[in-house]
Amino acid sequence: MKKEITKNMTISEVLAQNEKLKDVLMGFGMHCFSCPCALGETLEEAAEVHEIDIDFLVKKLNEENK
DSSP states (O other): OOOOOOTTSBHHHHHHHOTTHHHHHHHTTOOGGGSGGGGTOBHHHHHHHTTOOHHHHHHHHHHHTO
16 A cells, blocks of 8 residues: 655655656646755645645645545
8 A cells, every 4th residue: 555645754755665656746737856946845745846836746646645
């Protein structure tokens, strides 16, 4: 069973769990996975910078992560 994605996970942690989630991030305009910040920046921090609703983003990531 895959681990649930949370807003406190780093982008790197999310992608280490499921590389296909890159497509979800890109759909939100987040290309952060290629940025050095992806190692330390949480989904919540990245969403704030990109003005994205974190709860909606996490929901979509978890839907795709099944």
